Amino acid sequence: MSPLPDFLRPLVLSGPSGVGKSTLLQRLFKDYPDKFGFSVSHTTRAPRPGEQDGKQYHFVTHEKFLALIQESAFIESAEFSGNFYGTSIQTVKEIQEKGQRCILDIEAQGVRQIKATDLNPVYCFISPPSLTALRERLRGRGTETETSIQKRLDTALKEIQYAKEPRVHDLVVVNDDLDRAYHLFKQIALGENVGGDKLPPLDD
Ligand SMILES: Nc1ncnc2c1ncn2[C@@H]1O[C@H](COP(=O)(O)OP(=O)(O)OP(=O)(O)O)[C@@H](O)[C@H]1O
Numbered sequence: 001m002s003p004l005p006d007f008l009r010p011l012v013l014s015g016p017s018g019v020g021k022s023t024l025l026q027r028l029f030k031d032y033p034d035k036f037g038f039s040v041s042h043t044t045r046a047p048r049p050g051e052q053d054g055k056q057y058h059f060v061t062h063e064k065f066l067a068l069i070q071e072s073a074f075i076e077s078a079e080f081s082g083n084f085y086g087t088s089i090q091t092v093k094e095i096q097e098k099g100q101r102c103i104l105d106i107e108a109q110g111v112r113q114i115k116a117t118d119l120n121p122v123y124c125f126i127s128p129p130s131l132t133a134l135r136e137r138l139r140g141r142g143t144e145t146e147t148s149i150q151k152r153l154d155t156a157l158k159e160i161q162y163a164k165e166p167r168v169h170d171l172v173v174v175n176d177d178l179d180r181a182y183h184l185f186k187q188i189a190l191g192e193n194v195g196g197d198k199l200p201p202l203d204d
Contacts, residue, residue, distance in 0.1 A: 006122050007191030010039075010092065010102040014111050014163075015126030016156030017081075018138035020175040021105050022056075024126065024185045028103075036189065037095030039104040042068065045083035048143050058088075076106065076113035081151045085110070092119070101189070107155070108162045124188055125169040127197070129176040130204045131156070160202050171196030 013021055029036060043057045044065050053059045060068075065084045069077060077086030087104055095102040104121070106114065114121065128134035134156060138149045162168060171188055174197040175181040187194045 004120070005191055006193075007101055010096075010104060010119055010121035011189060012104045012106055012111060012114060012121040012123045013126060014106050014108060014123070014159070014169075015175075016128065016134055016159045017107075017152040018134055018141060018156075019126045019128045020137065020178070020181070021126050023178065024173075024175070024182055025103065025105065027182050028186060028189055031186070032189075035100060037098060037100035037102050039087055039091050039095060039102055041091075041105070042074075042077075042086045042088060043083055045081075045085075075117055075119065076110040078107060078109035078113070080107050080109070081148065081155060101191070103189070108159045111162075111168070122171070122188070123169045124171045124173060124185075124196070125163045125199070126181075126185075127160075127163070127172055127174045127199055127202070129174055129200060131202055132204055133176075163199060172199045173197055174200060 015021055025038065029038065040054065041057055042060050042065060044060060044062050047053070047059055051057065065086065068074060068086065068088070073088050073090065074086040075089050075092065077084060085107070087106065087110065092102050111123065135153060138144055138152055144152065173181050173185050173188065184194065184196065188196065
C-alpha cells in the first residue's frame, strides 16, 4: 500500500506556550479559509479576552470534562498548567468529512497519546529560537501572570526535552523571523515535500 499524501494526514502542531502557534495558524486560516479545519479542543481554562466558545476552544466545566473522559470521547486529553485540555474524536471526524486537512494544536502529553492511536498524523514542532525569546513573548502577550509565565516556562522545558528525543517530530519550524517561519509552516501545511529547520540547542 502506498503511503497517504501528507495533505490527507492530520497535522499535529506542538511547541511551548508562547512560541507562536496561534499566530502561525491565524495567518494560515486567513490565507486558506477553506483548506484546513482546526480541531477545536475542549478545555476547562477560562476564556481569554476576545475568545469565543466553539472558536478557539469549547469551554467546559470540570464536571463536563470528566463526563466526556468517562464516555471515551477524547483521542487525547491532558492537564496543563492546572487546566484540562482534550481533542474529541467527533471534532476530528467532522473536519475530515468536510475534506479539509485537520490541524491539531497539542502539548507534549497529548502528542504521546496520539502516537498510541491510529490517527497517523504528521508531527510538526514549533520551536522558539531561544528560551530568552520565549520568555519575552510570553511576557509581551500580556495574558499571563508572572506565576503563570513561570509555570509555562517550566512546562516549556519539558516540551523541549521531549522534542529532543529522536523520531518524536517529523518536522521542526523555528519561529525566529515570523515571515520566514510562516513561509515554511505554510509549505508543510500544504503537504509540500520540504525539509524543516534544525532544532536549536535551546540551552540558554
Ligand atoms: N516570530 C515571532 N517573533 C516575535 N514575536 C512573535 C513571533 N511569533 C509570535 N510572536 C508573539 O508571541 C506571543 C505568543 O504567540 P502565540 O499566542 O501565537 O503563542 P502560542 O504558541 O499560540 O501560545 P499558547 O500555546 O499559550 O496559546 C504573541 O504576543 C505573538 O504576537
